Amino acid sequence: DARLRYLDDVGLGYLTLDRQARTLSGGEAQRIALANALGSRLVDSMYVLDEPSIGLHARDTDRLLALLHRLRDLGNTVIVVEHDLAAVREADFMLELGPGAGEKGGEVVHAGPPLEAVDTLTGQYLSGAKCIAVPSARRPAGPLWLRVKGATLHNLKGVDVNIPLGTLTTVTGVSGSGKSTLVHDIIYRELERRLHGGHSAKSHLGELVGAVAELSGTELVSDVLLVDQSPIGRTPRSNPITYVKGFDEIRELFASQPLARARGYTASTFSFNLPGGRCEACDGAGHVQVEMVFLADVFVPCDICGGSRYKRELLEVKIHGASIHDVLQWTVEEAITRFRHQPKLGTALWHLHQVGLGYLRLGQPATTLSGGEAQRLKIARELAAAKRKGARKLYILDEPTTGLHLDDVRVLIQVLDRLVDAGNTVLLIEHHLDVIKKSDWIIDLGPEAGDEGGRLVVEGTPEEVAVCQESLTGRYLQPYLESASMGVTA
Numbered sequence: 387d388a389r390l391r392y393l394d395d396v397g398l399g400y401l402t403l404d405r406q407a408r409t410l411s412g413g414e415a416q417r418i419a420l421a422n423a424l425g426s427r428l429v430d431s432m433y434v435l436d437e438p439s440i441g442l443h444a445r446d447t448d449r450l451l452a453l454l455h456r457l458r459d460l461g462n463t464v465i466v467v468e469h470d471l472a473a474v475r476e477a478d479f480m481l482e483l484g485p486g487a488g489e490k491g492g493e494v495v496h497a498g499p500p501l502e503a504v505d506t507l508t509g510q511y512l513s514g515a516k517c518i519a520v521p522s523a524r525r526p527a528g529p530l531w532l533r534v535k536g537a538t539l540h541n542l543k544g545v546d547v548n549i550p551l552g553t554l555t556t557v558t559g560v561s562g563s564g565k566s567t568l569v570h571d572i573i574y575r576e577l578e579r580r581l582h583g584g585h586s587a588k589s590h591l592g593e594l595v596g597a598v599a600e601l602s603g604t605e606l607v608s609d610v611l612l613v614d615q616s617p618i619g620r621t622p623r624s625n626p627i628t629y630v631k632g633f634d635e636i637r638e639l640f641a642s643q644p645l646a647r648a649r650g651y652t653a654s655t656f657s658f659n660l661p662g663g664r665c666e667a668c669d670g671a672g673h674v675q676v677e678m679v680f681l682a683d684v685f686v687p688c689d690i691c692g693g694s695r696y697k698r699e700l701l702e703v704k705i706h707g708a709s710i711h712d713v714l715q716w717t718v719e720e721a722i723t724r725f726r727h728q729p730k731l732g733t734a735l736w737h738l739h740q741v742g743l744g745y746l747r748l749g750q751p752a753t754t755l756s757g758g759e760a761q762r763l764k765i766a767r768e769l770a771a772a773k774r775k776g777a778r779k780l781y782i783l784d785e786p787t788t789g790l791h792l793d794d795v796r797v798l799i800q801v802l803d804r805l806v807d808a809g810n811t812v813l814l815i816e817h818h819l820d821v822i823k824k825s826d827w828i829i830d831l832g833p834e835a836g837d838e839g840g841r842l843v844v845e846g847t848p849e850e851v852a853v854c855q856e857s858l859t860g861r862y863l864q865p866y867l868e869s870a871s872m873g874v875t876a
Contacts, residue, residue, distance in 0.1 A: 518795065559858075
């Protein structure tokens with residue numbers, strides 16, 4: 387009984403006892419481990435938690451913080467990697483790294499009580515010197531709508547919701563209220579089926595597809611895209627510049643240099659995926675795989691190219707004094723400066739910078755990117771495609787603020803606004819109250835999780851949701867709307 391109570395205390399009371407472990411999210415698995423730790427009642431131990439508030443409603447975050455206090459009060463040390471300001475304020479000691487990201491970071495900019503951080507970026511948000519302001523005007527809801535009637539799966543029993551097209555719409559509710567089921571398993575799958583002729587659900591892995599009695603307004607949507615945090619590539623050959631289609635321009639630039647033309651090099655010669663200019667000893671990978679038989683294979687730098695991926699003579703061709711290997715080591719911000727006279731390439735790099743990825747190296751292997759970085763790369767590519775292919779797309783994002791500092795959340799909101807302003811619709815599943823308050827329309831599910839949830843509590847503007855007595859989201863949203871209207875825009 388005590389173990390089950392701990393599971394409920396960490397916000398997992400909605401899980402069924404026969405739930406398969408492989409269907410749990412990373413946040414749910416972490417909270418189960420936390421419940422085990424509470425049940426063991428260890429003392430003089432150190433607990434390290436990485437973003438424990440991921441996927442938690444503000445109500446559940448409060449419950450989680452109370453449990454962390456209990457762990458501390460038992461005589462343990464609790465170290466938390468966290469961006470949620472509510473969690474940061476509860477800390478006894480805050481260690482902030484920065485001041486920027488990538489090469490501009492890595493320094494300790496504050497070590498002490500959170501409220502004593504005045505001049506740091508996090509400190510400015512804690513003190514209210516910076517904040518994400520409430521928009522002065524919201525996009526109107528309608529006249530074009532995507533209307534869902536009778537959505538049914540899991541704890542959803544005939545739910546009707548309305549999504550205004552051409553807006554930033556957020557689906558909210560406590561963990562387990564049915565948000566992912568509605569958006570991913572029903573709306574996304576049904577739109578896939580109607581627009582693409584079939585859905586991508588993996589039935590053999592137990593991925594279910596919900597049912598709807600009626601879905602109207604699909605003729606107003608040209609395409610539906612799920613922008614998730616899955617990797618952009620599963621091998622080190624994939625990298626940011628190839629993903630946004632900018633590497634073709636770089637190879638063309640190198641091929642146009644006098645030395646390259648004299649030697650008969652073409653753009654394909656500068657590809658590390660094709661024979662010609664790549665190092666044939668490692669097939670352009672820059673490393674070789676060593677089989678360890680009974681142990682995991684290891685990768686060591688190639689002895690022939692030294693990890694550069696290319697033949698030595700190819701590296702003699704240079705732009706701004708840099709070889710193609712050197713260019714791939716540049717950060718996005720550095721490349722923008724160096725290639726400022728290349729409009730097409732500059733546009734691709736600018737989109738990467740606008741989603742907060744200016745610190746990434748052009749050739750950084752995709753396998754080293756976080757889920758949040760991969761998701762923002764996908765958004766950058768869609769921003770570039772939005773101008774080329776027209777609008778009327780529906781973009782679906784599940785918890786896009788995962789792993790983001792509040793200042794990065796501000797940048798993300800600006801990016802999503804640009805997608806909407808281009809004529810698209812953005813549909814989010816989100817708990818971050820700063821994103822919720824910036825939305826044009828909110829669909830709040832609940833009121834609780836599991837069997838006590840799965841119904842529409844309220845839908846409308848943030849101001850309308852905030853005054854709904856039955857909405858837990860509205861209860862926590864109200865102070866944000868009041869404080870942000872009086873704050874300083876970040």
